[in-house]
Amino acid sequence: MFAFLKRFKRQSAAASGTTRARGVSAVGSQTPEQVGAVLAPEALLRQLEWTVIRRLDGQLQGDYRTLFRGAGLMLADLREYQAHDDVRHIDWNVTARMQTPYVREHQEDREMTAWFVVDLSGSIDFGSGAISKRSLAIECVGVLSRLLTQHGNRIGALLHTGVGGHANVFVPARSGRRQVLHILDRMTRAESVKQTQETDLGKLLTDAQSILKRRSTVFVFSDFLSQPGWDRALNQLARRHEVVAIRLFDPIETVLPNSGLLVMQDAETGEQIFVDSHDKAFRQRFADQAQAREQQLRECFANAGVDCLELQTDEPIDQALVRFTRLRKRRSQLAAGATASTSANAQAGTAAGTRAGAGANTLVSR
Helix, strand or coil: CEEEEEECCCCHHHHCCCCCCCCCCCCCCCCHHHHCCCCCHHHHHHHHHHHHHHHHCCCCECCCCECCEECCCEEEEEEECCCCCCHHHECHHHHHHHCCCEEEEEECCCCCEEEEEEECCHHHHCCCCCCCHHHHHHHHHHHHHHHHHCCCCEEEEEEECCCCCCCCEEEEEECCHHHHHHHHHHHHHCCCCCCCCCCCHHHHHHHHHHHCCCCCEEEEEECCCCCCCHHHHHHHHHHHCEEEEEEEECHHHCCCCCCCEEEEEECCCCCEEEEECCCHHHHHHHHHHHHHHHHHHHHHHHHHCCEEEEEECCCCHHHHHHHHHHHHHHHHHHHHHHHHHHHHHHHHHHHHHHHHHHHHHHHHHC
């Protein structure tokens, strides 16, 4: 991922010093220190509690049930077996009746363990506006952590800062407000280390799979700018845990603005290139490659059976979380309706077959 170092032609609005809204500032109008500035953990958490958590409390997780399905005692649904499902969850009685493999889904226990697997490599420091992807990740972790710990759930973290591709910081799972502050403090003090190659997200996910023994809810924070092959590790992690991918991105990473001559540097490898963003054909190629990458990411998440929450640096966190929650609820309702319809049709077909068989036996006996 390329971070903009210098722009030779500034827009007139930037030169006039006009105050810009969050995420809309021109490229190069702020220093990296200004973009990546993060409040102290205590001040940040208080700010999030007043501005975001109060609006979200009760929407992402109910008082007695969660939106996540997995390990638990209460049966939530039956659905057809998919390639990524655990064979231990197959309901053999239903499978025998329906002649198609079916798996049981249980309502997740109210008290669960959540893990935050966070990629804090060099590309996460990028931000074209008032907030960087790193700051966005810290804020989102703070919001989710506080919502979870309010109900007695335990939270832990695995952080990757770019050293060797593996997890560099491990925070054991605990509950309470102090644990939230501890995780925010470790994320705030973690510094990205310069490296000579792209991040290998697959190593981080493999570490998570080996460290997390008990079934948990795993939130994977990353921009997914990584060496290829991480999708296999994500697939293996999703087989055992309830995984939610949280993708961090900046608008400029999908649509390159017309800003003149630019020197661009890869935030991780240090490679530099000189481009002319006035060139319409170049901007179109940039957009086409970004669109192809978007499609590839969707396919990877779909193949792994992982839901993806997209966090954009110029969008409020609460809006993104509420939208994700509603889409997840809607999908669960549609899946439950489709399963009920399939079961009803199958039962009707079985009953019809039984009546037809009985009629044939009657004719034979006559």
